[in-house]
């Protein structure tokens with residue numbers, strides 16, 4: 001089987017970082033004040049039903065929204081319809097959807113062929129029985145037959161749970177303690193992994209409510225510096241050993257910090273040298289970079305692979321762990337397996353609805369070459385944005401890993417924070433606050449132009465993004481770029 005990938009050519013990592021360094025060394029380039037006021041008026045004038053409902057929601061939901069990725073500034077919008085490349089809000093406004101629910105919908109929103117299968121399933125067995133269903137085998141078989149690093153697969157409730165399971169298995173299999181992650185990488189919100197997230201070298205910065213001991217064995221290595229990982233691996237030999245190195249193969253924060261093409265291979269070699277397991281967190285990349293994951297694209301075989309997002313095609317309970325037989329034996333449910341088992345569970349884990357939704361989504365992605373098509377849309381969007389950036393002489397940086405597109409206008413996650421130099425922190429925090437607000441404004445400006453993005457800095461494309469959709473989106477981005485300070 002010849003797999004076609006979302007990434008058509010590998011980005012120039014050095015050039016991206018050089019441009020980002022320049023971006024971050026300058027003051028911010030936000031939307032001009034008068035134009036921003038006009039954008040904010042859009043929400044008051046055109047979205048009053050959303051405003052009413054989300055104001056009411058504040059009485060019952062902390063902050064008024066349930067989801068971290070929900071658009072918030074100036075207030076959340078209520079979405080009532082999602083179809084292909086488009087979203088529609090409660091007031092009837094139509095948007096091009098580059099949030100794509102945070103990544104699961106490579107086929108586009110609510111594909112009818114999946115919906116029909118789900119309806120059939122609901123008519124027969126409903127969403128859940130708690131007992132074995134054919135679809136849990138079908139999805140596992142599909143994945144095992146395609147992923148180089150997966151002999152067996154266990155479906156779980158979320159990517160966060162998949163990471164927790166992976167760490168537990170790695171410790172059992174190696175008898176070692178330390179887990180090395182890359183600075184800035186997000187691996188879900190479990191106690192051990194809220195460490196060095198978003199921005200490298202921030203350690204327990206966001207670990208409020210998590211006892212120090214929980215992250216005692218979590219370490220972060222500065223991304224793209226292979227020597228930083230080796231240095232930890234070496235030292236860890238005298239501190240309980242390294243159970244695993246966990247990476248997002250395209251780089252921390254879904255590739256916001258891109259990594260060199262050989263980086264994963266080099267980490268594989270280090271893991272072998274020091275007897276640590278290599279965990280690929282493919283929550284974002286599995287089926288999006290290619291039907292056999294980023295591991296297929298980079299041709300690197302991890303010991304364990306974490307799944308999420310696309311695995312349930314946008315339906316609930318999207319998570320899982322796959323890996324080599326010898327490791328997956330620790331996750332044996334029912335009879336058999338190793339003497340000591342890694343405790344995992346979940347009332348709704350591998351329920352028929354999630355398994356069927358995932359199975360038919362993966363079949364369709366493969367049949368339609370959706371990863372490659374979504375990647376082409378991402379290329380077109382990114383190239384178009386790069387041209388606009390040049391045309392308007394902006395310091396912004398656009399780059400992509402196929403259908404994962406980044407548009408850094410504020411560079412918030414690149415502010416240098418180093419908790420081991422506490423005297424630098426107040427200034428860094430001030431910068432982050434200012435740049436974060438600019439991102440919120442950019443997100444609001446895009447939204448007012450009919451573009452839904454992830455936090456004003458990331459766009460996921462899908463197979464539904466035809467050339468016409470992307471070209472229309474670029475016209476809308478241009479309308480924002482025409483009104484940037486200094487243009």
Ligand SMILES: Cc1ncc(COP(=O)(O)O)c(C=O)c1O
Pocket residue numbers: 157158159160161163186187188189248254281282283284308309318319
């Ligand atoms: C790379 C990565 N790992 C893990 C997770 C956590 O997955 P979930 O939100 O399903 O718990 C995410 C979520 O965005 C992610 O991007």
